[in-house]
Amino acid sequence: MRLSRYFLPVLKETPSDAQIASHRLMLRAGMIKQNAAGIYSWLPLGYRVLRNIERIVHEEQQAAGHIPMLMPTLQPADLWRESGRYDAYGPEMLRIRDRHERDMLYGPTNEEMITDIFRSHVGSYRDLPLTLYHIQWKFRDEVRPRFGVMRGREFFMKDGYNFDLSYEDSMYAYDRHMVSYLRTYERMGLKAIPMRADSGPIGGDDTHEFLVLADTGESEVFYDAAITDLTLGDRQIDFDDRAGLRAICEEWTTPYARTDETHDAALFDQIPEEQRRTSRGIEVGQIFYFGTKYSEPMGATVVGPDGAKVPVHMGSHGIGVSRLVGALIEAHHDDNGIIWPEGVTPFHCGIVNLRQGDGDCDATCEKIDAALKAKGLDPLYDDRDERAGAKFATMDLIGLPWRITVGPRGLKNGVVELTSRKTGESEEMSLKAAVDRVGQIYARP
Amino acid sequence: MRLSRYFLPVLKETPSDAQIASHRLMLRAGMIKQNAAGIYSWLPLGYRVLRNIERIVHEEQQAAGHIPMLMPTLQPADLWRESGRYDAYGPEMLRIRDRHERDMLYGPTNEEMITDIFRSHVGSYRDLPLTLYHIQWKFRDEVRPRFGVMRGREFFMKDGYNFDLSYEDSMYAYDRHMVSYLRTYERMGLKAIPMRADSGPIGGDDTHEFLVLADTGESEVFYDAAITDLTLGDRQIDFDDRAGLRAICEEWTTPYARTDETHDAALFDQIPEEQRRTSRGIEVGQIFYFGTKYSEPMGATVVGPDGAKVPVHMGSHGIGVSRLVGALIEAHHDDNGIIWPEGVTPFHCGIVNLRQGDGDCDATCEKIDAALKAKGLDPLYDDRDERAGAKFATMDLIGLPWRITVGPRGLKNGVVELTSRKTGESEEMSLKAAVDRVGQIYARP
Structure with a gap:
């Protein structure tokens, strides 16, 4: 993409109403624009990151055997009356009346609707196990x-729902979700810690929240430092291997890690003092097992192997896709701007032309642009007639992990400069070497 | 995908409340479920088609140089008060009041919001031309x-908005949209005819609707038969070539083609009688030029080359992505079910195992499944323990363009059967030949 043809409205001033780094940087980098309180447009750069995160979530959910579908944003109130949550939910539910005076709502979550879909179509244990998920806009007022x-x-x-015949099968679904979430966050370059949590209005006994450590997090968290060393790395995961999944979940849930809601000071004190950590955390996902809380009142039953009708065991599992954009920036930025992890970056590489209009510089930049595209990458070529300083500032602000700089002095020696946003280190090399290096970086599995 | 692990709730009975073929078939094929009047969930099979259409629209819009972003579903009423449409829009607008008693609405279209974004960030003619689009859920009550x-x-x-300095530039955007829409429909296997239309509540002078001919269409249309022979085929389109685009638009808009709203009987009668056609049509898209209708009242101006502030020329351009799923089925079905065009099919190829549990048949099906996946294709393997008749009926109903049938009799002779859903013709060939043939079909540019 040529920047002169793109829509990247970066701001020079820091917006005064934005209290945290990610909010400030998303506004400054032209990623979002507020349309109303808590309602945003995703400008082109922000939209790219949002779509990358969405894609990773889709891929990891499908790798775990979960099936994508899509439920609408608006729901009939009657479904929520069946579960008893219509009155219980409170003023965070956006209630709507349509032109025929029917009560509707903008879905804050989808347990009722998915249970209704299930009971309409599934009647036998032979159709289980089943896990359906969708990624859809939601509203909480x-x-x-x-x-x-x-x-x-x-x-x-993203919210997913599992339907199973037994508690054991449902806990297998719980484990699949925990592991697929760990993979999802790791692939995005995010360290998210599963913590025993409180179930809140979803209900249920077993639940873990995934928290990213950040000073600006809304929750206070307590954990054993050992948990931050855990990593899935290159492990091959077989989602059909129940015991293997269980072992991974054991590994991640054995070290103490809890939010303030479930914190147990006596247990925490048993950890060696030098490993005790207190921090703040941003919640980026949560998984629940809640058994028959919805299937029983709503009549979501299957005929079991013995011919008897039983309510299905369920759980629900959510990842905040739009929130992750903010959490990623909280975890990856410096004074100059965002530093995107390679897994989610909106463009793979920036190209900065230090002398726009110079025949050699222009031709070289275009060659690099074409060569990166030929490798299946998306470069952003700053072809504006701007000072070098302004171009560097923009690239630093929007946080592309790699930048290739082309100037007349380097070209005399046959080199361009490859710069890492993260370390700030630059290296001179030939055009071909720079393109190959960037290609290799993104070819990593 | 193995059907035994999928969620494909096909219905045996024809739903009594569905009046048209596409609605009946989408319910029967387990593509959608109604959640409230006019509000649907997209079950896994339907979701796949919806995403395929979304992807094609994205690719063609970006090929035309248009920039993707995303606006929210809810909008503040004040924006619509600025343009004067809040009161004018009528009861089809879903009006909402939030917990702070602020007036909101569920966006039926986005002219006001995109104009607000534009005026907040763009001030100079040097930032033009600009065309932004998004694909988002909308609501009309x-x-x-x-x-x-x-x-x-x-x-x-999908709705896109162009911002230009002059009428001429805006008409170039109009032409880009017309040609990109023609490409989009053709790629989906749909013949959509641009017809001079009425602008309705969007406003403006120049507008064309794109209509798919179908008995169940809501509009009466009148056209010269010559227009249905036009095709873009393999033509290379250069979206930077204004004259080239104009020529294509001339080609498509010269033959008479109008909806009942703009029909001119006297002009129609000048067509040779044997070429006059009357039919019904389904609207699947519309493009508008409306000049300064929104930019003027909302103050979306730029400083021109002469230093004077001028309101920008705008147009808006929509494709009904979810509606296209229905229109495609109206255009492509028979008594047995849907017949998906290859461009949008939810799975590329069905695999039917005639004797599930037979070692040879199972192994062959799994080999075919793996070989198709290795070619980057998505097969649907019917591995259920069902009669052949039931498996064929399901495959015909859900309409995959190609089916490979594996049975013990054929395997004795070393062959499987490749069947076209469209023609019903079958051909026996080796496993490798069948897989290669399917690979070739989808490798077409």
Whole structure:
């Protein structure tokens, strides 16, 4: 993409109403624009990151055997009356009346609707196990939306629901979700810690939240430092291997890690003092097992192997897709701007032309642009007639992990400069070497 | 995908409340489920088609140089008060009040919001031309929703907006949209005819609707038979070539083609009688030029080359993504079910195992499944323990363009059967030949 043809409205000033780094940087980098309190447009750069995260979530859910579908944003109130949550949910539920005076709502979550779909179509244990998920816009009418997309009202979320015959099968689904979530965050370059949590309005006994450590997090968290060393790395995961999944979950849930809601000071004190950590955390996902909480009142039953009708065991599992954009920036930025992990970056590489209009520089930049595209990469070529300083500042602000700089002095020696956004280190090399290096970086499995 | 692990709730009975073929078939094939009047869930099979259409629309819009972004579903009413449309829009607009008693609405279209984004960030003619688009859920509170996703209330739509300095530049954007839309429909296997139309509540002078001919269409259309012979085929389109685009638009808009709203009987009678056609049509897209209708009241101006502030020329351009799923089925089905064009099919090829549990048959099916996947294709393997008749009926109903049938009799002779859903013709060949043939079909540019 040529920057002169793109829409990247970066701001020079720091917006005064943005209290945290990710909100400030998303506004400054031209990623979002607020349309109403807690409601944002995703400008082209922000939209690219949002789609990358969405794609990773899709890929990892499908790798775990979960099936994508899509439920609507609006729901009939009657479904929520069946579960008893219509009155219980409170003012965060956006209630709507249509032209025929029917009560509707903008879905804050989908347990009722998916249970209705299940009971309409599934009647036998032979159709189980089944895990359906979707990634859809949701709405929670927060009384005081803040922190940009981190606590918005309209937000993009993956929510998945498992239907199983037994508690054991449902816990296998729980484990699949925990492991697929760990993979998802790791692939995005994010360290998210599963913590025993409180189930809140979803209900249920077993639940873990995934938290990213950040000073600006809304929760206080307590954990054993050992957990931050855990990594899936290159491990091959077989999602059909129940015991293997269980072992991974054991590994991640054995070290103490809890939010303030479930914190147990006596247990925490048993950890060696030098390993005790207190921090703040941003919640980026949560998994629940809640058994028959919805299937029983809503009549979602199957005929079991013995011919008897039984309510199915269920759980639900969410990842905050739009919130992750903010969480990623909280975890990856410096004074100059964002530093995107390679897995989610909006463009793979920036190309900065230090002397726009110079025949050699222009031709070289175009060659690099074409060569990166031929490798299946998306470069952003800053072809504006701007000073070098302004071009570097923009690239640093929007945070592309790699930048190739082309100037007349280097070209005399047959070199361009490859710069890492993260380390700030630059290296001179031939055009071909720079393109190959960037290609290799993104070819990593 | 193995059907035994998938969620494909096909119905045996024809739903009594579905009046048109696409609605009946989408329900029977387990593509959608109604959640409320005019509000649907996209079950896994339907979701795949929806995403395929979305992907094609994205690719063709970006090929035309248009920039993707995403606006929210909910909008503040104040924006619509600025343009004067808040009161004018009528009861099809779903009006919402949030917990702080602020007036909101579920966006039926986005002219106001995109104009607000533009005026907040763009101030100079040097930032033009600019065309932004998004694909997002919208809501129109139809008094009598019907025909399934063809006239639903919550619907998925691509809408794009161009911002230009002059009328001429804006008409170039108009031409880009017309040609990119023609490409989009053709790639989906759909013949959509651009017809001079009425601008309705969007406003403006120049507008064309794109209509698919079908008995169940809501509009009466009048056209010269010559237009149905036009095709883009393999033509290379250069979207930077204004004259080339104009020539294509001339070609498509010269033969008479109008909806009942703009029909001119006297002009129509000048067509040779044997070429006059009257039919019904389904609207699947519309493009508008409306000049400064929004930019003027909302103050979306740029400083021109002469230093004077001028309101920008705008147009908007929509494709009904969810509606296209219905329109495609209206155009491509028979008594046995859907017949997907290869460009949008939910799975590329079905695999039918005639004797599930037979070692040879199972192994061969698994080999075919793996070989198709290795070619980057998505097969659907019917591995259920069902009669052959039931498996064929399901495959015909869900409409995959190609099917490979594996049975013990054929395997004795070293052959499987490749069947075209469209022609019903079958051919026996080796496993490798069948896989290669399917690979070739989808490798077409």
